[in-house]
Amino acid sequence: MNGLDSLYQELILDHSKHPHGQGLAPEEGRSASSHQHNPMCGDDITLRARVDDSGERLIQLTWEGSGCSISQASASMLAALVEEDGGDDGLTREEITRLIEGFREALRSRGKIPLDEEIYSDAAALSGVSKFSARVKCAMLAWVALEDALARA
Template sequence: MNLESMYQEIILDHYKNPHGRGLRDPYDGESFQVNPTCGDEVTLRVRLDGDTVSDVSYEGQGCSISQASTSVLTDLVVGHTVDEAMTKMDAFVELMQGRGRVEPDEDVLDDGIAFAGVAKYPARVKCALLGWMAFKDALGRTNGSASSNSVTSNGAETR
């Protein structure tokens, strides 16, 4: 099995068996994001215990890339400090915006490296980033710093 096939299997596995799916209470911040280009959407909740991400849950609909990426996000950030989670997010965003020229760090991104091939397709990058933008926005809402309606850096509308 070649690397690209293995990455496709990881994405399909997270799509078919999503981690973190199903909105849970209690939560400290929530964000709804939609990709106006394709209609993918996600509502994501984050729960903090001090400065540690103790839970991430979500509901959404959309393509396998958007839903699998959000599943991977939950695995990568739960149990880590907010700073560590943001470092992982920065690495994922860099990978997605690298147009296939960024070498992913498996130690940081784990299953997130499966999305390296997605970065070659700009129309799909927004799909892969949807859950991550919801996570960032939900974190911002934990301390009331985010507005109730805004537009994320990837062009997705938020409520």
């Protein structure tokens, strides 16, 4: 294992052991939840997204779940990314859609498209998952839940 792979593995383990955004916030304002299940390995994620009054900006993302370290780390990395990039105003639906689509494309590329660390921050560590098709669903679970929750909010 090279140094970068080792660093990425450590990031994944750290996020799975010390998850960011874990614990569902109460439903208030314009919020919606999405529950996603991966029958291949038993991962479960329930994600709650709260948007501003206009419905255009994500202002809070919380989640709870259980499963493999990849699914838990991915949910944590997504929550951290949304908080970092959104700042006080939150990310727009368009920005979130671009993030989800780019993440999905990279994970389906079988290693041909790496995630840009400048855009995806710690979630770039999940690039290597794309080489293992059985693990792609694990990494995508929270991202699909956010996509679904925003469609409902």
